[in-house]
Amino acid sequence: MRQIVVSLTAMFASLALLIAGSSLLGTLLSVRLSVEGFSPTAVGLVLVFHSVGFVIGTRLVTRVIRRVGQIRSFAAFAAVGCAAALIHPLYVDGWLWALLRGLVGFCFAGLIVVLESWISGRATNATRGALLGIYQVVYFSSSALGQYLVGLGESDGYPIYNLVAILVVLSLVPLSLTRSEAPVMGTVERLGFAELYRLSPTGLIGGLAAGVAVSAFFALAPLYANQIGFGVDAVAHYMMFAVLATMLLQWPLGRLSDLMDRRRLMAALAALAALGGAAAAFGRISDSALYIGTWTAFGISGCLYPICLAMINDGMEEGNPVAASAGLLFVYGIGTCLGPVLGSLLMQAAGPAGLFQFLGGVFVLLAVYTAWRIRYTPEFPAERQGRYVSVPATEAAPALLELDPRSEEYS
Structure with missing residues (x-):
């Protein structure tokens, strides 16, 4: 090693x-x-x-x-x-x-x-x-x-x-x-939207929502901070805080997702992130509300993708988990193309706070959809769930997915 x-x-x-x-x-x-x-x-x-x-x-x-x-x-x-x-x-x-x-x-x-x-x-x-x-x-x-x-x-x-x-x-x-030999480039297959939806509808929608939320924040949070009066130094510290927040939440939320029904956790996290977005929207009034709301809203949004990926893998009785992961990563990528545009439209209409209103709206829709799935579809027993693996989706390529330990049995 x-x-x-x-x-x-x-x-x-x-x-x-x-x-x-x-x-x-x-x-x-x-x-x-x-x-x-x-x-x-x-x-x-x-x-x-x-x-x-x-x-x-x-x-x-x-x-x-x-x-x-x-x-x-x-x-x-x-x-x-x-x-x-x-x-x-x-x-x-x-x-x-x-x-x-x-x-x-x-x-x-x-x-x-x-x-x-x-x-x-x-x-x-x-x-x-x-x-x-x-x-x-x-x-x-x-x-x-x-x-x-x-x-x-x-x-x-x-x-x-x-x-x-x-x-x-x-x-x-x-x-x-480096003196190391370059490895041979392999091909990475991707599962389509229909197959991903069959494996886990909540995982598919959650992966899309995660891409929307994370990309909207990264693109527009510096604009938001600047418009509420932050100087360049304050913007830098604020963005650094947001990145560290999501890093620190990865392990505890992942561990929790292995101990309970992931959909119930997803619904709870989405609701909590929506509240965080509402708190951060009042950043003009209180810096504390902004930082606490950001910790909750963006910190959670950065953890949604690996939870959704775990859901997709839970639904696979056999097959290539790398292909499933690559498919969900592409869905996440589509979300990253939507987030900055949709978030900026709401900021244009509602002012700087529109960014966190947009994030809160995304999380509310995700919480409602997940709650609907929980009510009308059978629960997946926690004891049958696979393990959670923290995979940073932001600007990650499909080759990274081969590091997922869940691909061991397939390989």
Whole structure:
């Protein structure tokens, strides 16, 4: 185990630099667009192109990687992504930035696919769980670091964009210097919507709702914080707090989901998150209400995807769990394309608090749907449930799903 982890040190180092740069750029652009006077709807429409580009990228970049190799393709994607990041401060235009966000999302998908396939290619049945745990720690810690770095510069100055470029370029170094052989890129099958719905209707709808909520928050929370009077430093600390909140809730909520009917837990969490959204909507009045509401609303939303994934796996008596996971990840990706647009429309109509009103509405609908399913369909016994595995869905590629320990029996 130790030897495998050591051999993957370069991959995790590249991952940390890449995630930090990506999270820094996303929050930075949201703040800059707000400062430039873009409406919430315009901000949402610009920033959603990152999710669109990423989802498209996860379906297409493997062709490039198989053709030229993993290290060369990684270098190409990093170079294009770095250049796109540096173009942003040259000319502030909504259409140009939307195109750049889509390009960065597409390239980021290629970078993540390379890193995750390299990590999963080294995994064995005995090490999957440990490697997935290391991946999660690296992912959330780097994302929190990226949010913190937003406060190091002004959103309208070149230095902070240069920092994004530096992080992305440096992610090339560990991977380029590794002596490990690149693993063979496999193909990942996906179950369709109908099959996922048959396995777990609540899991399918919950995965979609999780994508909507998480993406809306990441894209629009910096805009919200800026509009209620937060400076750049305060926005950075607030976003870092939100990332750490969802990281800290992963294990206890996952453990709880193994001990009770997951649908009842889903309904309770959705209702609690809706209350958190209502509390956060009063952030203009009290910072405490904002932080407590954010901990509840966003912290829970970040835990919904792995719970939904557990539901999907519970419904599978046989078959490929990786295919089921990849299918749900695609549904989650569709949700990430909807969240920023829908959330920004409500912010446009209701003001800054519209973001948390939107999140609260999503959670209310999820709670009502889950309660309806509980009432009219049989309960799945807790003793027959499989184990919960924490899988960070945000900007994750299907290759990561091969680290899921639940795939051991299938492999």
